[in-house]
Amino acid sequence: MAAPSNLNYTALPPRAEEVVKGQIFLSDGAIREELARFRHIKPRTVNSEGDTEIIEGVTFTHHFVLGPGDGEVVEWHYVEAGPKDGEIVVFLHGIPDSWYQWHMQMSRLSKTYRCIAPDLKGYGQSTKSPGDYRHEGAAEQLFQMLLLIGADRFNIVTHDRGTCQADFIVANHADNVLRYARGEQHLFHFNPLLAPQGEIFMNAAYNGALDDPARLIIWAHMSLDVHLMSDSKLERCIQEFSYPGIARAVPRYFNSSSFRAEWLQRRDRLLAAWKCPVLLLQGYHSKTQPREFYQNITKEHIPNATSVQVKFLDGGHFWPLECAAETSDALEQFFKN
Numbered sequence: 001m002a003a004p005s006n007l008n009y010t011a012l013p014p015r016a017e018e019v020v021k022g023q024i025f026l027s028d029g030a031i032r033e034e035l036a037r038f039r040h041i042k043p044r045t046v047n048s049e050g051d052t053e054i055i056e057g058v059t060f061t062h063h064f065v066l067g068p069g070d071g072e073v074v075e076w077h078y079v080e081a082g083p084k085d086g087e088i089v090v091f092l093h094g095i096p097d098s099w100y101q102w103h104m105q106m107s108r109l110s111k112t113y114r115c116i117a118p119d120l121k122g123y124g125q126s127t128k129s130p131g132d133y134r135h136e137g138a139a140e141q142l143f144q145m146l147l148l149i150g151a152d153r154f155n156i157v158t159h160d161r162g163t164c165q166a167d168f169i170v171a172n173h174a175d176n177v178l179r180y181a182r183g184e185q186h187l188f189h190f191n192p193l194l195a196p197q198g199e200i201f202m203n204a205a206y207n208g209a210l211d212d213p214a215r216l217i218i219w220a221h222m223s224l225d226v227h228l229m230s231d232s233k234l235e236r237c238i239q240e241f242s243y244p245g246i247a248r249a250v251p252r253y254f255n256s257s258s259f260r261a262e263w264l265q266r267r268d269r270l271l272a273a274w275k276c277p278v279l280l281l282q283g284y285h286s287k288t289q290p291r292e293f294y295q296n297i298t299k300e301h302i303p304n305a306t307s308v309q310v311k312f313l314d315g316g317h318f319w320p321l322e323c324a325a326e327t328s329d330a331l332e333q334f335f336k337n
Contacts, residue, residue, distance in 0.1 A: 005264055010189035013292040020193050024287050025223040031215070034222060037231070038214045044239045047077070047125060056107035062125075067145035070131030076145045077125035078118035082110030087178070088151045089335070091117040094160020094184065095201070095250060096216050098124035098240035101159060104324035105331060113335070116151060118142065120162060122252065128245030133252035135262065136172075139165035143173055155335060157181040159320055161253065164262055171273035180274065181334055183281040184317055188271065188301045189293035190263040197288075202254040210247035213238050224317035226285045233321060277306045279334045281327070283319045284312040309334070 012020065047062040054060070060081045066073040079099045089109055091102035099117035106115040119126040121138050132138060142165060146154065155178045158166040163185035170180045186195075204210040217238045221228060229237075282294050291312055299308045311330050315322035 005268075007264065007267055009191045010293060012191050012193060013290055016191075016194065016287075016290040016292070019287050024194070024196060026219065028215075028219075031218050031222050035215055035218050038218060038235065038238060041214060041235050041238050041242075043242045046243070055103050058107045058110050060103070060106070063149070064125075065145060065148055067141060067148055069137075069141035069144070070129065074121060074129075074131070074141050074145070075127045076118055076121075076142075078116055078145075078149070079106075080114070080116050081106050082112070082114045084114060086112060086114040087335075088154035089113045089115050089331075090146065090151060090154045090156045091115065092156065092158040092162030092166055093117070093120065093123070094158075094162050095123075096210070096213070096220055096241050097159070097237065100236055100240050101318075101320050102157070105157070105320060105328045108325075108328040109331065109335075113155075116146075116149070116154075118145070120165065122249030123246060124240055125243055128243075128249040130252070133249075133256045135164040135253070135257055136168045138253075139168040140172070143169050143176075152176060153178060155179045155181070157183070157331060158185075159183040160185055160317070164253075164257075167262075167266060167270050170276065171270045174273065174275040177276045179277045179279070179334060181279045181281055181331055184283060184286065184289055184319070186259065186263055186289070187266065187280065187294070188297060190259065192259060194288050194290070195259040198254060198259045201251055204251040204254075205248055210250060213241040213246075217241060221318060224287055225322055226283070226314075226316040227322040229318075229321050237321075271302050272304055274302055274305050277334070277337075278302055278308050279330070280308070280310045281319070281330060282310070282312055283315045283317055283322075285314075285316045288317060 049064050051062040052059050058081050060079050063078050065076050093101040098119050102117050109115055156166050170177050200209050282289055294310050297310055302308050313319040313323050313326050320327050
């Protein structure tokens with residue numbers, strides 16, 4: 001007979017208790033005026049294989065590839081920058097994001113590294129079809145795609161829900177991962193009061209939470225940012241979440257797992273399977289990831305990692321975009337060491 005876990009949730013630190021009491025996410029009324037400024041945005045044209053664009057003076061190339069999965073194939077969209085023979089860095093985004101979440105770090109690191117940023121399955125221009133949306137299943141499909149494009153040894157940098165998939169890649173394919181820069185996702189400590197979005201997104205197909213990309217992006221960033229991004233970056237984020245099918249595909253992840261299940265998997269299996277150097281990147285002012293949960297994380301919690309470091313960035317939840325230069329600095333230092 002199965003037995004429930006005897007692990008206990010971590011009590012909220014006083015600062016996080018105040019955040020929860022005041023509500024993590026803003027109401028519709030609070031964002032209405034801000035939202036009106038973005039109603040003019042038009043969808044982007046779908047890319048084709050080999051399309052390029054210049055960002056921060058760097059050439060980004062769009063690619064499409066068919067990988068195995070879901071009984072047949074999964075079509076992946078990924079963007080690449082940097083030398084083909086460079087050491088590889090794979091960037092995985094969160095919700096409500098896309099490959100574009102990492103464009104500033106890719107611009108910087110592509111001077112040395114081969115930078116690869118896919119749209120996760122269900123997001124951006126990758127496939128939206130039904131299939132395996134368990135984090136472990138989707139992660140295995142993503143790993144097989146990376147092998148197809150010649151990324152068999154790589155560093156991996158992640159944020160939010162992309163971290164959930166990377167946790168499995170780093171555990172199940174330890175010999176392929178050089179270093180793991182892990183961001184903004186529950187690790188050893190967890191309290192469900194910090195994850196109300198789980199139920200929101202689980203029911204998104206019915207409550208319409210993902211149907212309005214502009215509202216979603218503004219709601220997320222106004223609620224969780226410390227340094228609000230420029231309008232141009234917010235506009236591109238909105239466009240990247242506007243491709244048809246995203247609003248129905250993304251909830252499949254939240255119906256295939258839960259924040260509690262993810263936490264138990266890490267504590268019971270995944271953390272002990274990580275062998276490479278690990279850098280935990282967290283927003284110092286993050287509402288959903290209290291810094292107190294990370295201040296004392298050591299090799300005791302990730303016992304078989306080569307090393308464990310924690311770096312707090314001067315931002316909220318979306319620090320790859322909020323404090324781009326500081327994030328790039330931290331990654332460069334980590335990779336060099």
